[in-house]
Amino acid sequence: MLDQLYAPNANPTSVGFSFEVLPPLKGTGTDTLFKTIETLAPFHPRHINITTHRAEYVYRELEGGLVERSRVRRRPGTIAIAAAIQQRWGIPVIPHIVCSGSTKQDIEYALLDLQFLGISDIFILRGDKAKEESMYQPTPGGYTHAIELIDQVNRFNEGFFADGTPIKVKGMPFEFGVAAYPEKHEEAPNLESDIRVLYEKQQRGAKVAITQLFYDNEKYYTFVARARAAGVTIPIIPGLKPLSKLSQLTTVPKTFRCDLPFALSEELRRCTTDDEVKQVGIEWGIAQCRDLIAHGVPNLHFYTLSAVDSIRQIAEQIY
Numbered sequence: 001m002l003d004q005l006y007a008p009n010a011n012p013t014s015v016g017f018s019f020e021v022l023p024p025l026k027g028t029g030t031d032t033l034f035k036t037i038e039t040l041a042p043f044h045p046r047h048i049n050i051t052t053h054r055a056e057y058v059y060r061e062l063e064g065g066l067v068e069r070s071r072v073r074r075r076p077g078t079i080a081i082a083a084a085i086q087q088r089w090g091i092p093v094i095p096h097i098v099c100s101g102s103t104k105q106d107i108e109y110a111l112l113d114l115q116f117l118g119i120s121d122i123f124i125l126r127g128d129k130a131k132e133e134s135m136y137q138p139t140p141g142g143y144t145h146a147i148e149l150i151d152q153v154n155r156f157n158e159g160f161f162a163d164g165t166p167i168k169v170k171g172m173p174f175e176f177g178v179a180a181y182p183e184k185h186e187e188a189p190n191l192e193s194d195i196r197v198l199y200e201k202q203q204r205g206a207k208v209a210i211t212q213l214f215y216d217n218e219k220y221y222t223f224v225a226r227a228r229a230a231g232v233t234i235p236i237i238p239g240l241k242p243l244s245k246l247s248q249l250t251t252v253p254k255t256f257r258c259d260l261p262f263a264l265s266e267e268l269r270r271c272t273t274d275d276e277v278k279q280v281g282i283e284w285g286i287a288q289c290r291d292l293i294a295h296g297v298p299n300l301h302f303y304t305l306s307a308v309d310s311i312r313q314i315a316e317q318i319y
Helices: 031-043 078-089 104-117 146-158 191-203 217-229 248-256 262-269 274-294 308-318
Strands: 016-021 047-050 056-061 067-072 093-098 121-125 175-180 208-213 236-240 299-303
Touching (some): 016 031, 031 078, 078 104, 093 104, 121 146, 217 236, 217 274, 236 274, 248 262, 274 299, 274 308
Parallel strands (some): 016 047, 016 299, 093 121, 121 175, 175 208, 208 236
Antiparallel strands (some): 056 067
């Protein structure tokens, strides 16, 4: 399906729309998530990505002053949510499969569940480090790099489990997308080595790359040009997230390792309320999208966390 969505001549007269959602926090239900989809479904998304979040350590005080440590997955249900969206709206879904917090066996069972559900498109990531770690540590029995996870998926497609055991009845093979970083991954020593990794993912079968969020289109264009020069031919889809809060002037550059253009930061510094920031974010987002469309991007991909209404307002002007 990814091949069809992003084939060179797919939807030549229109720019696609897609977005990413988070599974609901444990115990909160699906109302907010489903409202997000109802808000954005009228723009005919090509697909919806569903994130996967690793389990984290939590500490609970016991009687006598003792403390118990246990792992809790705060946002469970990626595969179940993917199935629910596909069944309720009929929109193609792309669940994330991540190295972080997962063993080879965890990944294998996730792939089997997805096959049972008829979901054959996935997004492969290394994932974030645990909050208690100073740097990323692979889960025992898991992987350090996304390329290792890609290799497991390819072996699965060929008909073999992770331990080399043949799969008696092969299901539909998976197609997968991967992440790209216009301002380089925070752990990459330089942009050239980061692009080389993207090229290696393509050589192992990646059909599309979706970028980390960015606010300076020139950095995206430069990244794409350098990736093409290095042999990357797959679509590189821009990932976007409109700013909506005063705190994001400092938290977004720190969290996502991206620069805010000077013109944008100056506009934000003049804001005194979140509502003012939201309006600046919408206006910047509209201009950013129009410029990307003028440069021929095939699709715009949006990150929805804390930004659903802003994305709706941008999409109303773009689509």
